[in-house]
Amino acid sequence: MSAPWWQGLDLRVLRHVRGVLRRRELELTLVEHRPAEACSYAAVSPQAPNGAGLAVIAPTLSTPELGLIEHMLGEAAADVASALAERVAQIEPPGARTSYAGIVGSSPAMLELYSLIDRVGPSGSTVMIAGENGTGKELVARAIHQRSERRDHPFIVTNCSAFNDNLLDSELFGHARGAFTGAVSEKAGLFDVADLGTFFLDEIGDMSPMLQVKVLRVLQEGTFTRVGDTATRKVDVRIIAATNRDLSAMVKAGQFREDLYYRINVINVELPALRARRDDVPRLIEYFLGRHSNGGGPKQLAPECFAQLLGYAWPGNVRELENEIERLVVLAGDAQIIGAELLSPRIRHHVVAEPAPGEPGSLPAAIEALERKMIGAAMRRHSGNKTRAADDLKVSRRNLIRLVQKYELEK
Numbered sequence: 001m002s003a004p005w006w007q008g009l010d011l012r013v014l015r016h017v018r019g020v021l022r023r024r025e026l027e028l029t030l031v032e033h034r035p036a037e038a039c040s041y042a043a044v045s046p047q048a049p050n051g052a053g054l055a056v057i058a059p060t061l062s063t064p065e066l067g068l069i070e071h072m073l074g075e076a077a078a079d080v081a082s083a084l085a086e087r088v089a090q091i092e093p094p095g096a097r098t099s100y101a102g103i104v105g106s107s108p109a110m111l112e113l114y115s116l117i118d119r120v121g122p123s124g125s126t127v128m129i130a131g132e133n134g135t136g137k138e139l140v141a142r143a144i145h146q147r148s149e150r151r152d153h154p155f156i157v158t159n160c161s162a163f164n165d166n167l168l169d170s171e172l173f174g175h176a177r178g179a180f181t182g183a184v185s186e187k188a189g190l191f192d193v194a195d196l197g198t199f200f201l202d203e204i205g206d207m208s209p210m211l212q213v214k215v216l217r218v219l220q221e222g223t224f225t226r227v228g229d230t231a232t233r234k235v236d237v238r239i240i241a242a243t244n245r246d247l248s249a250m251v252k253a254g255q256f257r258e259d260l261y262y263r264i265n266v267i268n269v270e271l272p273a274l275r276a277r278r279d280d281v282p283r284l285i286e287y288f289l290g291r292h293s294n295g296g297g298p299k300q301l302a303p304e305c306f307a308q309l310l311g312y313a314w315p316g317n318v319r320e321l322e323n324e325i326e327r328l329v330v331l332a333g334d335a336q337i338i339g340a341e342l343l344s345p346r347i348r349h350h351v352v353a354e355p356a357p358g359e360p361g362s363l364p365a366a367i368e369a370l371e372r373k374m375i376g377a378a379m380r381r382h383s384g385n386k387t388r389a390a391d392d393l394k395v396s397r398r399n400l401i402r403l404v405q406k407y408e409l410e411k
């Protein structure tokens, strides 16, 4: 038999109902019409009381028990109906998606990301987003919030590396009056503000061990205390954390709490570097040209300018690309066509790997050849030490490991 049609619809009520039923060794079933057997039944649509719905067939239960289950099913059926309506509204043929909640891209990696957000968003789970600078971690966190039941509540962002420890403590958790010099009045923290919503903790790897403990407590017990205060406060906040550091290595080095690491790593979302999804570059260019066109129609790129942008490796990822396009639009002034001479020097002068004579001039092939060559050389230089090779090449260790595997460069 195929999987039940509600599988994958993450519904708290439904899960609750199923838990109760399991304890009584009863099964939830989908029926097209109300069956003749003794059962509890709730139609998914009030317009079709004898149409499709959730049923529990249980001839051995007493009438009051059946009534109770029917009542629970009623709530679950309403949830199923609205989740289904939402899902139907979103269904597009696969491959047709070119963007998602402001995230632009239609490469396989991005399509996979969109479907992951579809599933992760409503789940309410804690999420860890990993990715290099400028890959869109905050954008994705926002999309997950939008896709969740918390969407009408706050989405709060804090960059944990932007404050010193004491400031971050009072920023996140608030402080009591007189907690420290200058604390003239009591102040609520961002966790108070984020109640019922989502908290995006960026650069969580930069958080001190003391604050790691406080965050862990929010995750485990939903409680915290303000700086200089003893009262315990309760919050209901979903945490999404991000980092561009290698947290598992930090755990091994004793710089990041292992318990917190496992608690936030419930669902791991890895954002691809832009160079790993080059097919998206033209679409992103078009998107940013449109976004940064002020008044007049979007400007266009001269062919050489476009080619240089396509060949560049984008170590700063989408953020670097966006900044470059904004810069080009400004520098072009009234001109409608943007020439290559306006490009930033590092992009104008980078050498696009030339195909060897007689080789087909495929850009991805040339990039792969260059990647293979540079990574192979760095691995040899550092006797196979990936951390040092990654440092040398200015890529993340995670990324290097992936490429070493891809090109089979492990000695």
Ligand SMILES: Nc1ncnc2c1ncn2[C@@H]1O[C@H](COP(=O)(O)OP(=O)(O)OP(=O)(O)O)[C@@H](O)[C@H]1O
Binding pocket: 102, 103, 104, 105, 131, 132, 133, 134, 135, 136, 137, 138, 139, 140, 244, 318, 319, 322
């Ligand atoms: N896929 C994308 N589509 C459209 N815009 C994007 C995409 N990815 C990133 N951006 C844009 O690039 C900029 C950087 O994105 P964001 O701040 O989400 O990245 P980040 O991973 O949090 O970066 P950092 O690590 O530097 O904080 C933003 O202006 C964002 O709107």
Ligand SMILES: [Mg+2]
Binding pocket: 137, 138, 202
């Ligand atoms: Mg960010």
